[in-house]
Amino acid sequence: MGSRTRGIVAAVLSGILMPCSAFHSSLVSARRSKPSNTQLFAVKFSKYEGLGNDFILIDDRDRVDPSLTPEQCIKLCHRNFGIGGDGVIFALKPPEQDSLQHDFTMRIYNSDGSEPEMCGNGIRCLAQFVNDLDTADSHKTSTSTYRVHTKAGTIVPVINPDGTVTVDMGPPELDAPKVPCLLTPNFSQNSVVEQDIIVNNKEWKVSAVSMGNPHAVIFVNDLDDPSVLNLHVDGPALETHPAFPAKTNVEFVQVLSDYHLKMKVWERGAGPTLACGTGTCALVVAAIRANKIPQPNRPVQVTLPGGDLWIEWKQNDNGHVYMTGPGTFVFQGHVEV
16 A cells, blocks of 8 residues: 555544544644655545535644645545545645734645635634634634635634534625626616627626626526536636636526525536535625515525525625534545655
């Protein structure tokens, strides 16, 4: 058995045999060790998932930049030859100039090595990961709220008593050029709401919303009708369409009721995933603006392949969007890279 395989097996076994609390206690000491007879080095990691959107979490809060390269993250995310995941997330030092305003920085590399601005499911997992580490470290004080520096701005996740995480995702960006989206604006705030676009010889009506990263939201009558949607064909074609110069996440949405939406997603840089947190926020905003649902007076349930998220767009709170859902520990261990 090769050293790399031994590392992966050790990672899986530690998830089966080592309790979460014991691992997090051990994480405080000897975060990484470098074998004397090889150029490989061992990385401590934890695996978390948010409704099946799964991530490899690494505690780099003693560093400004991620300890792994995008190429190394691609290998770790491989589901046959690595740990497996939709991305690798790093908890880093906050910028020096903002160190008093932030607890840590979030950086993420997708499974294809690209770096998105932010990830909704990922930040819930990251908040739970850091909270677990802080709780296990007797020298630190556990907190239920974090201020996280991201490339999409400051995001504030809160650990709820029931174990879910509520994240203040901030207000949506609707100005089309800032999403960015090159389709002709056709709605207030210079925005794109159900604008026509032809892809794969099909006419789609696209709403463009940014939640720190770009989203193309498309409403369909039946998500499961193959004549309407072929996710593996239509998703990548829309993701890479010239109308989206930074590429885009693509959400296909079916309205079940005024308070219940159903979604399938093609994520930029990751493909089909079981959940997308920023996407659920974007689609609720898009649904309200396109009059698919009324402005609700309670959170909207969004059903994804991996489970449900709850989204609330609070117009009386400067238009901030709040997302509530789980960030669940899976396993932890060491892997050689």
